[in-house]
Structure formats: structure tokens, C-alpha cells
Amino acid sequence: xxxxxxxxxxxxxxxxxxxxxxxxAGVSVGTVSRVVNKNPAxxxxxxxxxxxxxxxxxxxPNAVAQSMRTASTKTIxxxxxxxxxxxxxxxxxxxxxxxxxxxxAFILANSNGDADHEMELLTLLLQRRVDGLLFAPSxxxxxxxxxxxxxxxVPTVLVERELPEECDHVVxxxxxxxxxxxxxxxxxxxxxIALVTGEPKIRPGRERYRxxxxxxxxxxxxxDPALLRLESLTVAYAYQExxxxxxxxxxxxxxxxxxxxxxxxxxxxxxxxxxxxxxDVSVVAVGDTDLAELASPxxxxxxxxxxxxGREAAVALINRVAAGGAAAPPEPQHVILPTEIVLRRSCAIxx
Amino acid sequence: xxxxxxxxxxxxxxxxxxxxxxxxAGVSVGTVSRVVNKNPAxxxxxxxxxxxxxxxxxxxPNAVAQSMRTASTKTIxxxxxxxxxxxxxxxxxxxxxxxxxxxxAFILANSNGDADHEMELLTLLLQRRVDGLLFAPSxxxxxxxxxxxxxxxVPTVLVERELPEECDHVVxxxxxxxxxxxxxxxxxxxxxIALVTGEPKIRPGRERYRxxxxxxxxxxxxxDPALLRLESLTVAYAYQExxxxxxxxxxxxxxxxxxxxxxxxxxxxxxxxxxxxxxDVSVVAVGDTDLAELASPxxxxxxxxxxxxGREAAVALINRVAAGGAAAPPEPQHVILPTEIVLRRSCAIxx
DNA sequence: CTGTTAGCGCATTCAG
DNA sequence: CTGAATGCGCTAACAG
Numbered sequence: 250x251x252x253x254x255x256x257x258x259x260x261x262x263x264x265x266x267x268x269x270x271x272x273x274a275g276v277s278v279g280t281v282s283r284v285v286n287k288n289p290a291x292x293x294x295x296x297x298x299x300x301x302x303x304x305x306x307x308x309x310p311n312a313v314a315q316s317m318r319t320a321s322t323k324t325i326x327x328x329x330x331x332x333x334x335x336x337x338x339x340x341x342x343x344x345x346x347x348x349x350x351x352x353x354a355f356i357l358a359n360s361n362g363d364a365d366h367e368m369e370l371l372t373l374l375l376q377r378r379v380d381g382l383l384f385a386p387s388x389x390x391x392x393x394x395x396x397x398x399x400x401x402x403v404p405t406v407l408v409e410r411e412l413p414e415e416c417d418h419v420v421x422x423x424x425x426x427x428x429x430x431x432x433x434x435x436x437x438x439x440x441x442i443a444l445v446t447g448e449p450k451i452r453p454g455r456e457r458y459r460x461x462x463x464x465x466x467x468x469x470x471x472x473d474p475a476l477l478r479l480e481s482l483t484v485a486y487a488y489q490e491x492x493x494x495x496x497x498x499x500x501x502x503x504x505x506x507x508x509x510x511x512x513x514x515x516x517x518x519x520x521x522x523x524x525x526x527x528x529d530v531s532v533v534a535v536g537d538t539d540l541a542e543l544a545s546p547x548x549x550x551x552x553x554x555x556x557x558x559g560r561e562a563a564v565a566l567i568n569r570v571a572a573g574g575a576a577a578p579p580e581p582q583h584v585i586l587p588t589e590i591v592l593r594r595s596c597a598i599x600x
Numbered sequence: 601x602x603x604x605x606x607x608x609x610x611x612x613x614x615x616x617x618x619x620x621x622x623x624x625a626g627v628s629v630g631t632v633s634r635v636v637n638k639n640p641a642x643x644x645x646x647x648x649x650x651x652x653x654x655x656x657x658x659x660x661p662n663a664v665a666q667s668m669r670t671a672s673t674k675t676i677x678x679x680x681x682x683x684x685x686x687x688x689x690x691x692x693x694x695x696x697x698x699x700x701x702x703x704x705a706f707i708l709a710n711s712n713g714d715a716d717h718e719m720e721l722l723t724l725l726l727q728r729r730v731d732g733l734l735f736a737p738s739x740x741x742x743x744x745x746x747x748x749x750x751x752x753x754v755p756t757v758l759v760e761r762e763l764p765e766e767c768d769h770v771v772x773x774x775x776x777x778x779x780x781x782x783x784x785x786x787x788x789x790x791x792x793i794a795l796v797t798g799e800p801k802i803r804p805g806r807e808r809y810r811x812x813x814x815x816x817x818x819x820x821x822x823x824d825p826a827l828l829r830l831e832s833l834t835v836a837y838a839y840q841e842x843x844x845x846x847x848x849x850x851x852x853x854x855x856x857x858x859x860x861x862x863x864x865x866x867x868x869x870x871x872x873x874x875x876x877x878x879x880d881v882s883v884v885a886v887g888d889t890d891l892a893e894l895a896s897p898x899x900x901x902x903x904x905x906x907x908x909x910g911r912e913a914a915v916a917l918i919n920r921v922a923a924g925g926a927a928a929p930p931e932p933q934h935v936i937l938p939t940e941i942v943l944r945r946s947c948a949i950x951x
Numbered sequence: 952c953t954g955t956t957a958g959c960g961c962a963t964t965c966a967g
Numbered sequence: 968c969t970g971a972a973t974g975c976g977c978t979a980a981c982a983g
Binding site for chain 1: 661662664665667675684689697700705706707708709721723724725727729751864871889891895
């Protein structure tokens with residue numbers, strides 16, 4: 250078979266490399282590299298030759314080799330408790346979008362709120378040399394976690410969590426949100442108000458309780474500790490504790506569900522027991538969802554901009570990474586997104 | 601200052617490498633590599649020395665270099681339409697979990713159902729040399745997409761999509777699900793039944809219509825084309841079309857919302873117009889959600905195991921990747937997960 | 952303006 | 968059983 254002008258498109262898929270392109274174009278690998286990296290110091294004619302050769306060979310740059318050489322992976326690692334929670338799904342989605350617009354890939358991992366597992370994930374991501382970390386730790390006081398975050402040179406941005414001395418963070422103003430929720434119920438005449446939310450080991454747990462306490466304090470009212478359920482953010486916990494709360498001799502007349510998933514548990518408990526909202530109990534959800542909007546009655550809820558959280562976190566990360574430890578402000582940057590309360594029909598005047 | 605036995609933990613963070621560990625342990629890099637890779641042909645004593653040196657230096661293997669050398673990234677790329685949709689969030693979550701258990705990292709990207717964007721994402725992931733692809737294309741007939749999938753050597757598993765000749769896939773039996781939904785409404789005496797779902801360019805759109813048609817055919821009933829709305833899976837489309845449907849001179853007496861997000865749109869439309877379920881219209885949702893369960897009345901829904909979808913897809917991928925083009929069955933493997941209908945209180949007998 | 956070359960950090964021959 | 972040497976694919980000096 251006589252040799253024709255152009256070779257077949259490389260061997261049966263023996264991973265075509267830059268060298269193949271160079272040979273095909275009759276130039277050196279350095280020149281191919283320059284064309285790829287848009288170095289302007291390449292003559293137009295040569296550039297075209299190279300581009301043609303790239304097209305002919307079907308070569309695609311090997312990002313692994315590029316990372317090896319440049320010590321930058323253009324990859325962000327993201328560790329969240331649970332992407333199945335619409336809250337984190339929304340944050341991950343908008344963060345991923347913003348990051349990709351800037352050329353970063355997005356490695357996602359779920360910790361399930363398990364600190365041990367979380368350590369493994371962080372280690373894994375660091376070994377993969379991610380350029381930055383988007384992170385919502387399960388326990389802000391875990392010394393292993395703080396050790397890693399402090400020890401690494403990889404820029405880290407926290408979402409809905411804080412390590413104020415160490416990291417940038419993007420959080421929502423849960424304190425004010427719950428404060429408004431409690432104020433609202435108090436203004437309706439409620440005095441026995443329950444708060445069910447997560448532990449103080451993460452920021453939302455602390456801030457929600459704080460907002461709750463502020464509302465009572467400024468109203469000159471005492472908090473009944475029997476109505477505080479501060480142990481978990483899960484649906485199951487919400488279900489169980491609402492159930493118990495409503496079985497009290499003196500049940501609360503108002504309940505604040507301090508967690509995105511928790512309204513589900515509360516509504517399940519109400520359905521089971523035939524509790525009517527708002528006749529039997531007034532409810533405020535923290536975290537607005539389809540369910541809050543479309544339940545009967547629609548549930549008053551505290552909301553904030555999740556899409557902005559992800560985006561802001563991504564922007565913060567990009568700034569840090571781009572600054573490369575250089576021009577970046579040495580002090581951690583903290584952004585706090587506002588919350589607002591959406592009044593619906595789940596809260597009645599205390600009779 | 602006299603030299604003490606152990607050096608300071610490397611320079612102020614000059615990325616410690618295997619070479620540093622080797623020097624510290626007084627062995628060669630080859631030996632360090634063997635220890636790390638658990639090569640048994642290393643004397644216990646040396647192994648311990650090396651491990652001590654690793655601990656002392658704080659060295660972490662550089663996964664980028666490993667990938668470069670081994671031509672395997674232990675990374676799976678995942679392109680889904682929208683991680684904000686709980687359906688895909690659940691799939692991504694369980695897939696990620698299974699993959700990580702097998703040592704794979706998980707790069708996630710949202711296509712937003714945009715085919716152009718999708719091409720870029722695929723290209724990006726391929727350049728990053730992912731070991732496999734978990735993918736839900738926006739349009740099964742897009743020739744650019746099929747070209748890439750066919751052309752690459754990277755194993756690809758589709759979820760809720762099919763390219764039966766090219767790829768493994770994991771899908772749910774939407775045809776049967778909608779068939780059951782329609783059968784149910786028909787058995788209740790309904791004849792004017794609307795179906796609102798997505799386009800036939802992706803499997804769920806095709807299969808849902810097929811199940812719908814089967815039910816009518818086997819009941820010997822005609823389909824009124826005016827009640828078919830087959831153009832999109834979005835909340836906005838659901839809202840708009842339900843609105844229009846209920847404004848018809850002869851509105852449907854039953855509606856099947858053929859898409860996970862679509863019940864939200866339907867309930868919004870009902871709320872706005874004061875349409876009562878099931879007095880004014882009976883409703884079946886395809887895709888079970890908190891909203892379907894907890895709405896008033898609770899909505900009859902078709903459901904399937906999302907967690908299994910993600911897991912099965914991950915397993916299929918792992919098998920392909922591990923087989924490395926070798927022992928894997930050459931024919932694509934197809935798994936179809938069953939659906940079931942959950943009867944609730946949203947469907948009434950046609951008066 | 953383009954070619955040549957030296958590594959990036961590691962796994963893996965091949966010697967010894 | 969361990970050390971030395973090679974190269975994965977690419978970028979960035981440096982020469983010319």
C-alpha cells in the first residue's frame with residue numbers, strides 16, 4: 250500500500266500526545282505548547298499548521314500532565330454534609346457553576362456529618378492537590394479538622410460554618426432569622442415556644458439559639474428549657490421531638506423548626522397525631538422550601554439566598570486561589586448573607 | 601545551634617516529596633514507593649523506618665504524579681442536568697458514596713439541560729483523564745454527544761437515558777409507572793386524562809408517553825391530543841400547562857405530572873385558581889417527594905429507588921473501569937429498576 | 952520566532 | 968531485597 254500524504258489518525262487509540270501533533274505539523278513540541286497556550290509569539294502560518302495537526306490527530310491536552318508541570322490542578326474540592334439536602338444541593342450547584350465559569354473542576358464529597366469520614370475526604374482531596382477547598386465541617390471544634398485546615402496551604406472557604414481566625418466564610422444570618430421568627434410568635438401572644446434545631450458545635454445551632462434567646466430576653470420573657478430541642482438537624486429528630494413536644498402536658502403553642510429538612514419531620518408528626526396548624530400550634534420553618542410554600546396551610550418561613558451563598562463562596566475561593574498566597578488580604582474575609590421571614594398562614598394569634 | 605538528630609519538618613512548606621522521605625529514612629525513593637504501595641518484598645525493619653520518616657516529614661503522596669505515572673486518575677466524571685433537582689441529587693449522592701468506597705473521586709458538573717454546555721463539560725472531563733463517566737445527556741440524539749461517547753475509550757454509564765448500542769445504562773421503568781398511573785385513573789372512571797411531561801428526545805419523555813398510550817389502548821379508549829403536554833420537565837412548564845389545561849372548556853378530570861419537579865408547578869397552579877384536589881381534578885405525580893407525601897391531600901405518586909439508581913450506575917462503572925476494556929462483556933449492560941405506585945388521596949372516582 | 956531540553960513526583964523496570 | 972535509572976505528557980527556560 251503506497252503511503253498517502255496523511256497518516257491514519259494515530260494508531261488504534263494509542264493516546265495521541267503533543268509529540269504526535271508536533272511531528273504531524275512538522276514543528277517542535279514547544280511550538281505546539283505555545284499554540285495551545287495562546288502565546289502570541291507564534292507566526293500565524295505556523296499556528297494554523299499546528300491547529301490543523303491538532304484537528305487531524307484529534308489530540309486533547311492531558312490535564313494531568315499540565316497539572317504535574319504547573320503545580321495547579323484547576324480543581325476545587327468540596328466537602329458538604331449531604332448533597333441530598335436541598336440546601337447543600339443549591340449551594341453546590343451555584344458554586345460549581347461559578348467555579349466552572351472560571352475554569353475550575355469541582356470534586357464533590359459527602360461527609361454525612363461524620364467527622365472521621367470527613368478527615369479521610371480532606372486527606373484525599375489534599376493528596377489530589379486541589380487548588381482550594383469549599384467546606385462545611387461537621388464539627389467546628391474537631392481538633393483534627395482544625396489541624397488540617399490550619400496546616401494546609403490550600404485556601405479554604407467555609408459555608409454555613411466558621412473558623413473566624415483561620416478561614417474565609419460565607420454564612421447566613423441565622424441569628425436574625427430565628428430572632429424574627431421568635432419575635433413574630435411572641436408578638437402574636439405566644440409564650441410557650443419550642444425551638445428544635447442542631448447542636449452548638451456548628452454555627453447554625455449556636456446562632457439559632459442565640460437569636461431565640463435574644464427575642465425572649467428583649468421581650469422580658471423566660472425561656473422554658475423543656476421546650477428546647479437542640480440535638481440534631483435530621484428529619485427523624487424533628488419528627489421525634491415534635492411528637493414528644495406535642496405530647497407534653499403543656500405543649501408549646503408555637504414551634505420553630507430550625508433546619509432546612511425539619512419541616513418534613515414536623516408535618517409528619519402533625520399528620521400522625523391530627524395536630525392542626527395553626528389552630529393547635531403555630532409553626533415557623535427556618536429554610537424555605539416547596540413544602541413550606543405549598544403545604545396546607547402554607548408555612549411561615551425564614552429564607553435566604555442559597556444561590557448567592559454558593560456563588561459568594563466560589564468567588565471568595567477564586568480570589569484566594571488567584572492571589573496565590575500573595576496579594577490576598579491576610580485576614581480572613583467573612584460574608585454574612587441576610588435572612589428574611591416570609592409570613593404565610595401557619596401562625597395564629599395565641600388564644 | 602548544634603544539629604539535633606531530626607531535621608525540622610522540611611522547609612517552610614516547600615512541598616515535601618518522596619525524595620525527602622527517602623533521604624530522611626536513608627533509603628532510595630524506590631523503597632519508599634514500595635512501602636507506600638504495600639509491596640511485600642520490603643523488610644519489616646526498613647518498612648518501619650520509612651513509615652517513621654513519612655510521619656516525621658508529613659509527606660502525602662501526590663495523586664497527580666501517581667496519575668501521570670499510572671495513567672489512571674481514580675476519578676469519575678459526572679454530568680447531570682441539575683443537581684438541584686432532588687432526583688439527580690439523590691442519584692449523585694449514592695453514586696458518589698459507592699464510588700468513593702472504591703477509591704474514586706467524583707467530579708460533578710451540571711449541564712442545565714444545555715447541549716452545548718454539555719459538550720464542553722465532556723471535553724473538559726476527558727482532558728482531565730477521568731477513568732469513567734456517569735452521564736445523563738440532555739438529548740440522546742445529539743450527534744456531537746453520541747460522537748464523543750462513541751469515540752472515547754472512557755467507559756460511560758448513562759442514568760435515566762439510553763444509547764442502547766453504545767453504553768451501559770441504569771434506568772427506571774417509567775413506562776410501567778405511567779401505565780399504572782393511567783390505569784388507576786381510568787379504573788376510577790376518568791376519561792379526560794392529561795399527561796404533562798418532557799420531550800421524547802430523552803428516554804423518560806418517550807417512555808412515559810408510551811405507558812400512557814398503552815393504558816388507553818388496552819382500555820380501548822382514545823387519547824385526546826389536546827390533553828397532551830410533552831415539551832418540558834420544568835416547574836415553570838408544569839405550572840403554565842396545568843393552568844391552561846384547567847382553563848379549557850372541557851378541562852381534564854385527571855392529570856399525570858410526569859416529572860419529579862412538576863408537582864410543584866401543578867400545586868401552584870391549583871392554589872392560584874382555587875382548584876380542589878381531588879374534587880375538581882385527580883392528580884398522580886411521577887416521582888415521589890416530601891411534597892407529594894405531605895401535601896393536602898397527599899398525592900398519589902409513582903416512585904422508584906433513587907439510591908439504587910446511583911449505586912447501580914456506580915457499580916456498573918466500576919466493573920467497566922476495573923475490566924479495563926478487557927474481561928468486560930462487550931455488549932452494553934442495561935439495568936431497569938422497577939417503579940411502583942403509591943396510592944394516596946389525590947384521586948377520586950369520576951362523578 | 953522556534954527548537955531543545957530539563958524536570959514536575961512518582962512507579963517500575965533492571966541490576967546488583 | 969534494595970538502589971539507580973527511565974519516562975509518563977507537558978511547560979518554561981534557554982539557545983539559536
